[in-house]
Amino acid sequence: xxxxxxxxxxxxxxxxxxxxxxxxxxxxxxxxxxxxxxxxxxxxxxxxxxxxxxxxxxxxxxxxxxxxxxxxxxxxxxxxxxxxxxxxxxxxxxxxxxxxxxxxxxxxxxxxxxxxxxxxxxxxxxxxxxxxxxxxxxxxxxxxxxxxxxxxxxxxxxxxxxxxxxxxxxxxxxxxxxxxxxxxxxxxxxxxxxxxxxxxxxxxxxxxxxxxxxxxxxxxxxxxxxxxxxxxxxxxxxxxxxxxxxxxxxxxxxxxxxxxxxxxxxxxxxxxxxxxxxxxxxxxxxxxxxxxxxxxxxxxxxxxxxxxxxxxxxxxxxxxxxxxxxxxxxxxxxxxxxxxxxxxxxxxxxxxxxxxxxxxxxxxxxxxxxxxxxxxxxxxxxxxxxxxxxxxxxxxxxxxxxxxxxxxxxxxxxxxxxxxxxxxxxxxxxx
Numbered sequence: 001x002x003x004x005x006x007x008x009x010x011x012x013x014x015x016x017x018x019x020x021x022x023x024x025x026x027x028x029x030x031x032x033x034x035x036x037x038x039x040x041x042x043x044x045x046x047x048x049x050x051x052x053x054x055x056x057x058x059x060x061x062x063x064x065x066x067x068x069x070x071x072x073x074x075x076x077x078x079x080x081x082x083x084x085x086x087x088x089x090x091x092x093x094x095x096x097x098x099x100x101x102x103x104x105x106x107x108x109x110x111x112x113x114x115x116x117x118x119x120x121x122x123x124x125x126x127x128x129x130x131x132x133x134x135x136x137x138x139x140x141x142x143x144x145x146x147x148x149x150x151x152x153x154x155x156x157x158x159x160x161x162x163x164x165x166x167x168x169x170x171x172x173x174x175x176x177x178x179x180x181x182x183x184x185x186x187x188x189x190x191x192x193x194x195x196x197x198x199x200x201x202x203x204x205x206x207x208x209x210x211x212x213x214x215x216x217x218x219x220x221x222x223x224x225x226x227x228x229x230x231x232x233x234x235x236x237x238x239x240x241x242x243x244x245x246x247x248x249x250x251x252x253x254x255x256x257x258x259x260x261x262x263x264x265x266x267x268x269x270x271x272x273x274x275x276x277x278x279x280x281x282x283x284x285x286x287x288x289x290x291x292x293x294x295x296x297x298x299x300x301x302x303x304x305x306x307x308x309x310x311x312x313x314x315x316x317x318x319x320x321x322x323x324x325x326x327x328x329x330x331x332x333x334x335x336x337x338x339x340x341x342x343x344x345x346x347x348x349x350x351x352x353x354x355x356x357x358x359x360x361x362x363x364x365x366x367x368x369x370x371x372x373x374x375x376x377x378x379x380x381x382x383x384x385x386x387x388x389x390x391x392x393x394x395x396x397x398x399x400x401x402x403x404x405x406x407x408x409x410x411x412x413x414x415x416x417x418x419x420x421x422x423x424x425x426x427x428x429x430x431x
Contacts, residue, residue: 003125005159006040006242008226009051009192010212012089014063017247018217019291019331021318026246026288029056030067032214035244035286036226037071041078045228046122048080051192051210052087052134052163055094065097072103081120082106086133087163087192088173094133109133109161115147119156127231128153130186131161138172139164144180154185157234163192166200166207181207187234190227195220197241206237214245218293218331221249223283246288249331252276256337257298262309269294269310270317277321277328284326293332301340303423310335336416339423354429357422364415376414377407 055064109131164174188206197211224245319328348359
C-alpha cells in the first residue's frame with residue numbers, strides 16, 4: 001500500500017503577490033496555505049512536509065499565528081501528520097508557533113541546527129523523515145558537515161527535508177554541494193529556499209525544489225504549487241506537481257511589424273494575450289489572476305508613438321477567460337523593436353550618428369559590444385547604482401519599465417534607447 005506526502009515550502013505567510021490591481025484575498029499567501037491544507041484533507045494525504053520559510057520574517061508572528069494554527073488544527077482532526085524544518089525567514093518563530101503538546105501531529109525537525117530523524121508509520125508502512133533547521137538567520141556552513149548517515153536505517157524509505165542554497169558555496173543561506181546528497185541512504189530530498197521549481201536529480205536520490213506554492217512576483221513565472229509524492233517502495237516514488245497558486249505570472253513576445261497605426265497595434269496585443277491565456281485554460285482551474293509581462297518585437301517606424309499607444313494597457317486592460325474565474329492583467333510592456341531600416345547592416349558601415357547607432361544595435365543584439373556601447377554603459381552604471389541604493393527611488397526597483405538590477409538589463413535599456421534615437425533620426429531625415 002502506498003503512502004502519500006504533500007510537500008512544499010517558502011509559503012511566506014504574511015506576504016502578498018505583487019502587481020495585483022485588486023485588494024483580493026487570493027493575493028495573500030495565507031489563502032494558498034488554506035488551499036494546501038484543504039487539498040491534503042480532501043485527498044486523504046498521509047503527511048504534509050514543509051521545507052521552511054513557511055512564515056515571512058517581516059510579517060511573521062501575528063500575521064501567521066491565526067492561519068497557521070487553524071490549519072494545524074484541521075490537519076490534526078483529519079489525522080494528517082506534519083513534518084517540517086525551519087528556514088532563514090522563520091528560524092526563530094516556528095518554535096513559538098508550533099506547540100507540540102497541543103499538536104502532537106506536528107513535528108519540527110532539526111532545531112538549533114542539529115540533524116534529527118523521526119519515523120512515521122501507517123498501516124504497517126514506515127517512512128523516516130530526516131531534517132535540519134536554520135539555527136539563525138544566516139548560516140555560511142554546509143549543513144552536511146554535521147551530518148551522520150550511520151543513524152539512518154537503510155531498510156526504511158527516508159525523506160530528507162532541508163532549507164538551503166545548492167551550488168552556491170559562498171552563500172549565507174546554508175550552502176550545499178549537490179554531491180552531498182548522493183552518498184547517503186536517503187531516497188528523496190525535498191528542499192526549500194529557491195522559489196522556482198527545480199529538479200536537481202531525478203532519482204537515486206530524488207533532489208527537488210518544489211518552489212513557492214504561491215507565486216509572489218514576476219520572477220516566479222509559470223505553474224506553482226506543492227508536489228505530491230506517492231511512495232510504494234524505496235525504488236518506486238512517483239512525483240506530481242499540484243498547481244494551487246491563485247496567481248500566475250507569464251511572459252509573452254508579440255511581433256508588431258507592419259502594425260502601422262494604434263488600432264492595429266492594440267488589436268495585435270489584445271488578440272495575442274487572449275490567445276495565449278486560452279492556450280493555458282486547462283492549467284487555470286485554481287488561478288484567479290494571470291499577469292503578463294509583454295515584449296514587443298519586430299520593426300516599427302514610430303517607436304515613440306508605439307510606446308504611447310501601448311502604455312495605457314498596463315492600467316486599463318482586464319480580460320476574464322471564458323469558463324474560468326481567471327482575470328488577465330498586464331504588469332509591464334517592454335518595447336524592444338528595431339527602427340524600420342531597409343538595410344541595417346549597410347547603415348552600420350556609415351560613420352554618421354545613425355551609422356554608429358545601427359552598429360551598436362546590431363552588436364548588442366548579438367551579445368557583443370562597441371566602443372560607443374561601452375561608453376554608454378560606463379556612464380549608465382553609476383546612475384543605476386545610485387538609484388538602487390536610494391530609498392527615495394525604491395519603487396523603481398519593481399515598477400520601472402526596465403527593472404535596472406543587472407548588467408544584462410542595463411544593456412537592454414541601452415539597446416532600447418539606441419533604437420528610439422535611431423528611429424527619431426530617420427524620421428527627421430524623411431521629413
